[in-house]
Amino acid sequence: MDTPEPGLEAYEAPRSEAAIEPPAGAAPSLWQSSLLGARSGARRVALVIGPISLLLGTAGLAWTAFGLGAGRGFGVHPLAASAAGMLAVGELYGAILGGVLGPIVARARRKSTESGRASRLAFLSRPIRLLPWRRTDVTSRTRPRRWPWVAAATIAAILTIAFGVGVYAGRYVDRRLAQAISASDRDDPNWRLDDLMAAREPVPDEENSAIVVAEVVSMLPEGWPGARAPGSPSGKDEVAEAADRMAAAAANTRLDDETAATLRGYLDAQAEAVGLARSVAEFRRGRHELELTRDLVSTPLRETQDCRLVARLLGADAAMRAHGGDLDGAMDSCRAMLGVARSIGDEPMLISQLGRIAAGVTAADSARRVLGQGEPSDQALARFQAAALDEASEPLFLRGMRGERAILDEVIRRIRDGELAVSALSDGGRPDDLVRPVSPWGRLWFDHQRAVGLGWMNELVAIAHRPPFERAPLLAAWEAEIRRVARSRLGLLAAPLPALMVPAAATADPSCVRYQASLGATAILLAAERHRRKMGDWPGSIDAIDRSILPDPPVDPFSGKPFLLERRDGQLLIHSAGPNLRDDRGAFDARTWRKGGPDDVGTNAWDVSFRRQPPDSPRE
Known part of the structure; x- marks a missing residue:
């Protein structure tokens, strides 16, 4: 018979596991049975929930990388936290259930043969593998596993792609918003709401x-x-x-x-x-003195x-x-x-x-x-x-359209900067609704909506500058384009606020x-x-x-x-x-x-x- 290599027993049974497993031929104590059951329950729950948590966590980290690449700051997507929480809670419940059932199973085993008891104890202490039915010897367990490296490389690739897409989207939105703001500044220096209100005619x-x-x-x-x-x-x-x-x-x-x-x-x-x-x-x-509300649209x-x-x-x-x-x-x-x-x-x-x-x-x-x-x-x-x-x-129509442009842009900006809750714009909302921080990808989304809305309203104000007898066909074409975007598959997803808040100019x-x-x-x-x-x-x-x-x-x-x-x-x-x-x-x-x-x-x-x-x- 070959003599085992020195130290092999120590490799197979580290100190932490040796403290849990009973000596050969001895019945496990109550706490040892409970610990063995808890470990086994946690591992088996992790085997089921782990892949799901990995997928959700990867998706959450991808959103995080996307927002970071877009240049809107760092923020962890709730999916990542939910994935970690789901795995931790699942393992906790598995450990609790295994810890409760461990002593019960151990007591039942005492009536079985010594060989049967040893076999079951070995099963409880067996580590979890992706393919648990494959038998490996001691030498095979020293061989490094490939799947963690494959998973890590895949996750890294996904995060890199998400970051790159965020960089592209952020630059595209920044460029489009800058162009819309530049056009507004060029044609109407006092177009912003604060400037528009300050430029009102003073009346003694x-x-x-x-x-x-x-x-x-x-x-x-x-x-x-x-x-x-x-x-x-x-x-x-x-x-x-x-x-x-x-x-x-x-x-x-x-x-x-x-x-x-x-x-x-x-x-x-x-x-x-x-x-x-x-x-x-x-x-x-x-001149009436107006007291603008935080959501603007409910100003009395x-x-x-x-x-x-x-x-x-x-x-x-x-x-x-x-x-x-x-x-x-x-x-x-x-x-x-x-x-x-x-x-x-x-x-x-x-x-x-x-x-x-x-x-x-x-x-x-x-x-x-x-x-x-x-x-x-x-x-x-x-x-x-x-x-x-x-x-x-x-110029009543022009005056009204300039105001509507300023209000639309300011409402989206306030939501983007966390000064106004989106719910305040709904029928059941109020201007003082609780405001929550806006995520980086949320800020990018609202910046895009601001760029779209400001571009649309710039076109509308330009039409309002035209003589009345030239406006009707231009307004019809403008409104048809708004309806086309609103009815498209991605229209209400990409720019819901502008699509819903633009004034009924053709009316x-x-x-x-x-x-x-x-x-x-x-x-x-x-x-x-x-x-x-x-x-x-x-x-x-x-x-x-x-x-x-x-x-x-x-x-x-x-x-x-x-x-x-x-x-x-x-x-x-x-x-x-x-x-x-x-x-x-x-x-x-x-x-x-x-x-x-x-x-x-x-x-x-x-x-x-x-x-x-x-x-x-x-x-x-």
Whole structure:
């Protein structure tokens, strides 16, 4: 028999294992059985969970290498920590279970033969191998295993590739974002939100119509107009219902007695507020002080929205003054409505400019009603004509788009820098939602979204700089591209915030252009009325209007050509061709105009004999 080499026993049973395993021929103690069972349980659990943890850990480290290569800092992906935790917890539970079962199994073995007991003890102490059924001798165990080196090399290759991809992605995003920012700086140095807010026109208090409008609102009763009345079929009180009947009445007919009495009673009760509101006619500008919220999109615009209430109050006052024969006073109330619209000023938000449009449209509609009730003086007409032309020249769409660009970029930047939680933008979110640190790969993702959003908005602002009659096809193409990206497989994954937050420009622009067309047509109509008063008859064309009355007639913002003028059925009609660029002879169908139906935008006045008709006369 060969004599074993010296030290071989020591190699096969290190001190730590010798302390666990019992001497040959001796039964294991309780703690030895427990330790042997714990070791065996941990190893067998590791055999199952280990490969899964290795895959997850490699994926987490790959993300870590990707973020590091992108130049956004170091951060360990949660997958790596989860993999390590899963392996540790699995081995712990295996050890606990093996430690509990070890003494039980050992007690059962004491009843077996000595050879059987030795065989089972050898099985419990056997090390775990990838191929446990292969038998190896002592010499084979000294041979180095290859699979750890193969696994390590594979993991290293994966991390290297992830790092390289991160370097490429980081440089690509940095270059694209730098180009977008450079283009913004070149075309509009004050495009950032802080600069945009700082560059707003300063308005002294004594010239600020917004202060007067806010004071008027504080004097109005709660709910005007449209307060709910439990006993009313429409849910409104009698004043709101009277205001609705006034708005629906034909402009060249007198109000019925019930409507007039209700409105007169209300206006008499609010005489102080009405008088203060009428003073806004002498103001040319205004400014509300905005308190921006952290998420920006929920910034309260209560004072801006309240301007509509004051405009409707002045609309009722203009109608009642015209009803009572005070036509010049009625025109001044219309001019005050334009002052209310101008009180919104240069707020860099699209919703603010749409509120300005709502107040201004009320002024144009009211001026048409006043002209349908009689003949205001030339001075009163000239004052409103000048105010309408001034308001029509305001770049409302451009102002709104500049603000939307600044807000979109700032929102993404705040999320990227950990100043704002993404959940704050959802319906159930709040600006003060808990903010968590953004991972390096997350910062890269938000930088990419910022680059995409800023690029899109730069294109939109460039379109907003174009004349109104050139914008429609450009906006349609721009919006089609946004929809294409949003509907693509990776569109919402690569740039969800820009795709969801870009403004509905193709919808907002027609509102701005319609407002401009309405004001331009109204200014021309008033000039034509002044011409008729001076010359004795309506002008045959817009060019025929006395140049001392209308030196520079506005053009149709939809077509870029002169407005259309037509005399028909005792009326003079001034109207735009509308979005479909077709002369629909002044017809407008609110249900189909966005789809190419009759969409002429304009106004009209009647021959003197057709003005101030009884309330029961056929409507226009």
